[in-house]
Amino acid sequence: MLNQTQIGALLHQDHMSTIETLQGLEELLGKHRNTPAVDDDLRFQLKRLARTLKAEVEKHFGFEENHLFPVFVEQGETGIVMMLTHEHRSILPLALQVADIAVAAQEQGFTDETWRNFRDAGGELVEREIFHIQKEEMGLLAAISALVEPEVDARLAETYRQVVG
Ligand SMILES: [Fe+2]
Ligand SMILES: [Fe+2]
Structure with a gap:
């Protein structure tokens, strides 16, 4: 990617690991036609799924909304922020619901x-x-490269390491 930013690279890494988690979930759902018995193997998978889903949506979305999106809003880029925030609102409760069912199971x-x-x-x-x-990989990362100044990038990357890990 042109003009790669630190924060763009960090978010990208996170997106790739979330996609891996989601593919694991999809595979699990596709594997069982009927209600599966929870053996040790499945218990381990459910535990890992619940933990990563929760962490990924809560920390990653929280960082984007509290630290990254305000940089866009300051520059008048409210459209993309509203759209992505709206999507977060529809994904977060669903992710927590899936995590809760996994924990109970x-x-x-x-x-x-x-x-x-x-x-x-x-x-x-x-x-x-x-x-x-x-959508974020196509639009948001390019917008970060275009709009985020190097010193803001460094500050965001630092904050990201503190709040997301
Ligand atoms: Fe994201
Ligand atoms: Fe997002």
């Missing part, structure tokens, strides 16, 4: 009903979040 297993909810919410989450990431 680690302890109690799935019932037909909780598996159906997990499958429906999980499938919807995969679709919405991959679409959102693709």
